[in-house]
Amino acid sequence: MKPTLLIFPLMLFSLVAFADADAVKTVAATDIVTKTSPYSVAETMNKFESIVKTKGLEVFARIDHQQNAKAAGMEMNAAQVLIFGNPKTGTPLMQQDAAVALDLPMRVAVYADKAGDVHIAYHAPDSLAVNFELKDSAVLPQLADALNKLTAAAITTTP
Template structure:
């Protein structure tokens, strides 16, 4: 059951992120931001994990979605989802609206596009604030947005 839930979550994240085409953070439909990495999927993941560690942020897990697909006899391009966060910051969002826990901890999707390039995608924190009608954490959402963009930018160098 756990594998099915993870696979369904992965499918929901892959579809909007697969539309990623731009090299600077953009806000396409469904509140997804993305940047193009200058590295392959595995190197991109390692760079993100190193930047997370350097910032003192807690790394929770890495899910190899293409491996999940292979286990279900479904071939997808290389795709990994990483979860990380700063509990003292993230829990503030949960205290404003417990359902925001559906979007915490932070998730970043690293995927190989159809053209072979690699994208890093994540949910725009402004979108999350609107989604859960959180209006009392503007400074915290701004900080989370800046940190996520900084982490993603570690893959563009």
């Protein structure tokens, strides 16, 4: 066997043997909850934002990706993101693992797919427990329930 062929297994062994397991964290796949809306992207997001504000949550930003694409000389289907939250909900999660700040405040996207169907979507809060050190968090089920209700209200049709 050639000496150069022996080097590769030794290099691979050294990477495995001397790697610091705590230095790199692999994040699990995130679950995304998606619901179909009977309204346009703008109508759905307007309803959702109004509901969020009515519930006393703070809206930090509303991003219109289609407008931003147009400004860059590009085209895309309508897509908007609302960034919102409540420090009383998010702070306890960040006290458990400050890295959860990467996913907070919460974000909800409303977008039109290639077929023109409109969807409202968000990361399932339960996925935060997988991606961060949030074992036995009482906040996550409450957050999941709240997001489910808020997004359902935004797409509910009234006769």
